[in-house]
Amino acid sequence: MTPSQHKKETAGKTLKRGVFLTLGALLVAVALEVFLVPNHIIDGGVVGVSIISSYLFPLPLSAFLLILNIPFLIFGYKQIGKTFTISTLYSVSVLALGVHFIHGSPTVTSDFLLAAVFGGIILGLGVGLILRYNGSLDGTEILAIILTRRLPFSVGEIIMFFNIFILGSAGFVFGWDKAMYSLIAYFIAFKTIDLVLEGLDESKAVTIISNNAQDIAEAIMARLGRGVTYLYGKGGFSGEEKEILYVCRHPP
Structure with missing residues (x-):
């Protein structure tokens, strides 16, 4: 392969990654603003903390998504590497922009169960695409990757530990029924992520x-x-x- 062919292949892969990271982030924005946030249903991780923070403080959700992820991104750049961190920064930025422009759009349903189910599916599709193309939307995942090197727990176990507290806190802010709907949405999103990552991969x-x-x-x-x-x-x-x-x- 000549240097020019290699550059074209690399550029093609980068473009493909950017397209799917963008699509994934926009799907998550739709899930949040059309289904979950209007019904006070939250996700885990930094997204969940951002939803709660935007409810308690006079700043939009898009601002909290950027502000709360920045420390993790800086830390991740030094500890994990350039490619993963840049992909995560791009995904978070697209998500914040998507949330900003979609905010205020009509909600599809006010039925909490329907919002949890369909919001969870769309959220899982978006996050699954982003993870599939080596990005992330959540600073807690970066922290979990770093901590798993020092602790006898997997990345998934550390993230679940964080999310128990985050999803539980929704009960104090939005009511315990909303916390339970949040758990439903989180479980559905988790299973949908598995489908995107494992069900579509030729090699696992x-x-x-x-x-x-x-x-x-x-x-x-x-x-x-x-x-x-x-x-x-x-x-x-x-x-x-x-x-x-x-x-x-x-x-x-």
């Missing part, structure tokens, strides 16, 4: 055997923000012990 994981396993693992965690599991094996002919990397893979 990759196994890497190399003499430079440590360097490869550090590059994957730093540049892609993906967790890596070490397995240990032995060569059948040589008898040499090998480090094997197992990486959950959601390629664009």
